[in-house]
Amino acid sequence: MTSQGGTRQPKYQRIADALRTAIQAGEYGPGDRLPGENDLMATYEVARMTARQALGVLQNEGLAEARKGAGVFVRAFKPLRRRGIERLAREQWGAGRSIWSEESEERELVVDQIDVREEEADGRVCDALDVPAGTRVWARSRRFVLDGKPVLFALSHLPSDIVADSAVTQVDTGPGGTYARLAELGFAPVHFREEIRSRMPSADEAERLSLAMGTPVIHIVRTAFAQGGRVVEVNEMTLDSASYVLEYDFDA
Amino acid sequence: MTSQGGTRQPKYQRIADALRTAIQAGEYGPGDRLPGENDLMATYEVARMTARQALGVLQNEGLAEARKGAGVFVRAFKPLRRRGIERLAREQWGAGRSIWSEESEERELVVDQIDVREEEADGRVCDALDVPAGTRVWARSRRFVLDGKPVLFALSHLPSDIVADSAVTQVDTGPGGTYARLAELGFAPVHFREEIRSRMPSADEAERLSLAMGTPVIHIVRTAFAQGGRVVEVNEMTLDSASYVLEYDFDA
DNA sequence: AAGTGGTCTAGACCACAAT
DNA sequence: TTGTGGTCTAGACCACTTC
Known part of the structure; x- marks a missing residue:
């Protein structure tokens, strides 16, 4: 038996x-x-x-x-709705609004574990930024905590030759954030590409996002292009899949 | 010890x-x-x-x-790239091409477990289709198997009053597929919304997609709108996350 | 203090794959 | 036939939460 x-x-x-x-x-x-x-x-x-x-x-x-x-x-679920396309419309960041103000209505958003540094880009990042090996880049990483629950971890890379003397190299990038600064520098993003994957988190990621067992992460790699096609930012985001539903709206 | x-x-x-x-x-x-x-x-x-x-x-x-x-x-990974926006451009299905021909180049695609039936829409579907409770709808479900590996399961709902007398009610929808038929009926989709979630599969889903342990599914709900805003289709897709990377390209 | 889940042991039989 | 992972038992000590 x-x-x-x-x-x-x-x-x-x-x-x-x-x-x-x-x-x-x-x-x-x-x-x-x-x-x-x-x-x-x-x-x-x-x-x-x-x-x-x-x-x-x-x-x-x-x-x-x-x-x-x-x-x-x-378990209980009450995911945020992240509008992939609207949220990056020029008016949003052009007007000095944070990209986050919309989706975190009425809720307490904390950004912590902020780290901003210059470094030599590794192969993967060089590839994504479309720059030669060993190019110097600024790396901005931060974690978003909503109502005490970590929901997203972001790691952004920008070429040093563009952002070196701007507020992008500071912890506080100022009104409108990174994209407003890029616009002032003559490199306003005009096109975006988002790549989405899903997988189980590493032990490290599970801890950083306080993930329960059986919770996948959503991995988004966003590439921002300026007029002329130059890549001005690559932003890798790791989201708690239980906290998000992504939405993309577009015409046929 | x-x-x-x-x-x-x-x-x-x-x-x-x-x-x-x-x-x-x-x-x-x-x-x-x-x-x-x-x-x-x-x-x-x-x-x-x-x-x-x-x-x-x-x-x-x-x-x-x-x-x-x-x-x-x-485990080994070699995901397909699914271009969310380009693949639904009017030219694709307008020209009679299958939406699938692009992403399955050089690989053997089989569609099986096809089921097409009319039924009374449940609450969730009525909500998504924006129709009154109990409305009759056509439900089309099918599974996509690429090189012997199931990668996607789709369940599509369309209002009966639009598609009742068309090839949409047949297993073979003809050249250009469902969207080409909708266009002929005067309900060409002009706008799409895709909602993306990720979660672990149920035992049932794991079996239908032959998923290994530790493999999440990606859940996409696509809503198609005709001119005037009427919802003409709601398509729920369940993808093997190990087989896909989703891509969305858009302007600022 | 009692109850809970987290970790660990040292056995056992089974179905299945490779040889 | 041998070795593999899959399931299962009957114990044990621990850290933690709740009362």
């Missing part, structure tokens, strides 16, 4: 299925506590590791979240 | 870190076999479940893939 008792499915999957069904039926709402390891051991007559494995399935699916010493809870 | 021996990290994490470092250093390339459970038990002097847990970490990160009876292997 070690494994299946006539059925094809492993015990831990059957237990996970039962819990998942209960969640979807609304028996457990967002934030509710699920039956714990001890409960499952008793009701299903299985060993600790088996009950654990069942709860692990739900966590890996992103449906549940374990809190040490407290229990396993149904 | 049950858990840590002076260090803060769990053993299984240290083992996983060592393997991850080795992979990133190129000691194990894509497709290579990693040390198995028995190897790890011997070299790190741990129990089976601990070695197992270490390998589980890498699988959940999407870096490795277990093949029963064979071993654990480093």
Whole structure:
């Protein structure tokens, strides 16, 4: 009687299925506590590791979240809407508004872990910026924390020969941000390309974004082009997938 | 000596870190076999479940893939590039080309699990289509398999009062596909909105797309608008995140 | 203090893949 | 046939949260 008792499915999957069904039926709402390891051991007559494995399935699916010493809870989602195209319209940053003001209405946005430095671009960045190997660039990295929850980490690279003497090299880039400064320097971005990937986070990323198990990250690489086609910025963003829905609006 | 021996990290994490470092250093390339459970038990002097847990970490990160009876292997990635905006330009489907011909150059594309039926739209679909509850709609679902690997599952809904007597209700929609037929009916899409989310797959989705552990799905909901703003199609797509990079190109 | 999840051990049988 | 990963048991100690 070690494994299946006539059925094809492993015990831990059957237990996970039962819990998942209960969640979807609304028996457990967002934030509710699920039956714990001890409960499952008793009701299903299985060993600790088996009950654990069942709860692990739900966590890996992103449906549940374990809190040490407290229990396993149904996760709640309330993602931000990020309008990929509107938010970069010239009027937005031209008017001195932050690109962030719209999507963080009524919520407390903190930008921390800010780091601004000049360095020699590595191969990957040179490729993206379309500059020769070893070119000097400014690197700006920062983390966005919304209502106490880290939601995004951004790493931006700009060629030094363009931004060297501007506020882009400062922690505070001033009204309208980096793109307003680039415009003043005669390198206003006129075209953008965003590449989107999704994958599971590294342990490092999971920590920086306080990600629960079973939470992928969305990776966006935005390339900004000035008139004439020169690349003026490459911005790599890593987002908590549970905190975002991306939106792109365009004509046929 | 049950858990840590002076260090803060769990053993299984240290083992996983060592393997991850080795992979990133190129000691194990894509497709290579990693040390198995028995190897790890011997070299790190741990129990089976601990070695197992270490390998589980890498699988959940999407870096490795277990093949029963064979071993654990480093995963390989070669994503398709999906150009979100260009691919929907009027010229593409207006000229009778399939929207798919571009991105599947030189590769064998099979469309299977095709299902076309009329039904009463549920609340979620009514909402998305902007029609009253209970409206009749045509539902088209199909799966795309590229070189033997399922990469995408699509479920499209269109209002019956628009498409009822057209080839949209047939398995084969004819040259140019659904959008060409809509154009002939006087409801050519002129505007699109794509909403993008990422999450871990349900067990069902994982099976339909043959997803390895640690592989998120990308969920795209595309809404097509005709002149005047009427919603003519809502298409929900579920993509294997390991098979895709999405690209959006637009002007400031 | 009691209960929870996190880690770990040392066994076991199974289905499957490679040889 | 041998080795692999998949499942499962029955214990154990720990750190943490809640009361």
